[in-house]
Amino acid sequence: MTMIEASNEDPALAFSRVKLAYGGQGNDALILDHVSFDVMPGQITTVVGPSGCGKTTLLRLAAGLIRASGGHVLQHGRVIDGLNTKVGFVTQESNLFPWLTTLGNVEFPLAIRGVPKKERRERAMSWLQMVGLDGFENHYPSQLSGGMQKRAAIVRTLVYEPEVVLFDEPFGALDAQTRMSLHHQLLQLWHNRRNTMFFITHDLVEAITLSDQVVVMTRRPARIKEIVKVPLKRPRNVFEIFLEPGFDETYAALWKHFKGEIKQN
Numbered sequence: 001m002t003m004i005e006a007s008n009e010d011p012a013l014a015f016s017r018v019k020l021a022y023g024g025q026g027n028d029a030l031i032l033d034h035v036s037f038d039v040m041p042g043q044i045t046t047v048v049g050p051s052g053c054g055k056t057t058l059l060r061l062a063a064g065l066i067r068a069s070g071g072h073v074l075q076h077g078r079v080i081d082g083l084n085t086k087v088g089f090v091t092q093e094s095n096l097f098p099w100l101t102t103l104g105n106v107e108f109p110l111a112i113r114g115v116p117k118k119e120r121r122e123r124a125m126s127w128l129q130m131v132g133l134d135g136f137e138n139h140y141p142s143q144l145s146g147g148m149q150k151r152a153a154i155v156r157t158l159v160y161e162p163e164v165v166l167f168d169e170p171f172g173a174l175d176a177q178t179r180m181s182l183h184h185q186l187l188q189l190w191h192n193r194r195n196t197m198f199f200i201t202h203d204l205v206e207a208i209t210l211s212d213q214v215v216v217m218t219r220r221p222a223r224i225k226e227i228v229k230v231p232l233k234r235p236r237n238v239f240e241i242f243l244e245p246g247f248d249e250t251y252a253a254l255w256k257h258f259k260g261e262i263k264q265n
């Protein structure tokens with residue numbers, strides 16, 4: 001990592017004039033075009049944008065899985081120029097190891113970091129309790145519901161306390177009620193730990209429910225269309241988020257920017 005600058009006021013992640021072209025420099029291959037925004041420490045920042053515009057690509061850049069063709073992605077002032085072990089990545093699929101129990105899955109990242117057995121068991125169990133999965137620690141992933149698998153996947157990432165947690169549409173495949181419960185639990189986890197979270201979604205209500213700010217991307221080649229601050233007070237009642245003061249105005253502001261980016265034919 002190359003040091004550029006660092007202080008406590010620095011963004012946790014900074015995208016600075018980022019260009020990205022997969023496998024080519026021509027305009028046809030351009031995915032991201034001068035994308036700049038910050039993910040501030042201790043906040044939840046969400047990106048919304050049309051399908052295929054480059055949202056997952058942003059997370060892959062932050063994780064150091066790919067490199068920008070132009071500009072920089074920085075974590076606390078350092079350019080991310082290799083695999084970034086300071087982020088945790090919750091992918092769209094739960095990707096739990098089917099041959100390990102729930103407990104084994106949550107202990108796994110601690111085991112590869114050399115945490116002693118007793119401590120990793122205690123830490124894993126305490127995280128499983130926080131999301132109501134105690135009692136299911138000896139179940140295998142195939143014996144869990146979709147929502148339970150998702151909770152296990154989230155705590156498997158949070159258990160090793162990464163500086164920044166990346167979420168790629170983790171709740172997309174779940175029914176509306178399960179989703180609401182998971183929003184509630186995720187916000188409770190956030191209130192306890194104040195992790196920096198960088199969250200991708202298609203869903204504007206999910207974006208408002210969770211975030212401090214929502215970054216709206218354009219169609220490909222993606223630019224930042226607008227950054228909308230979410231004024232809703234915390235803690236938020238996710239079960240009646242529509243009734244929270246400021247919800248309607250925030251939704252209207254987001255929709256105004258988002259609607260022009262989706263195909264309406």
Ligand SMILES: Nc1ncnc2c1ncn2[C@@H]1O[C@H](COP(=O)(O)OP(=O)(O)OP(=O)(O)O)[C@@H](O)[C@H]1O
Pocket residue numbers: 022023031049050051052053054055056057058220
């Ligand atoms: N490895 C790759 N090589 C070439 N093109 C790619 C590669 N990965 C993604 N792309 C292209 O880059 C664009 C952005 O992909 P990305 O997965 O970031 O979109 P997205 O916004 O996450 O989409 P979705 O909302 O559907 O998940 C897409 O047009 C995709 O076809």
Ligand SMILES: [Mg+2]
Pocket residue numbers: 055056057168
């Ligand atoms: Mg994606």
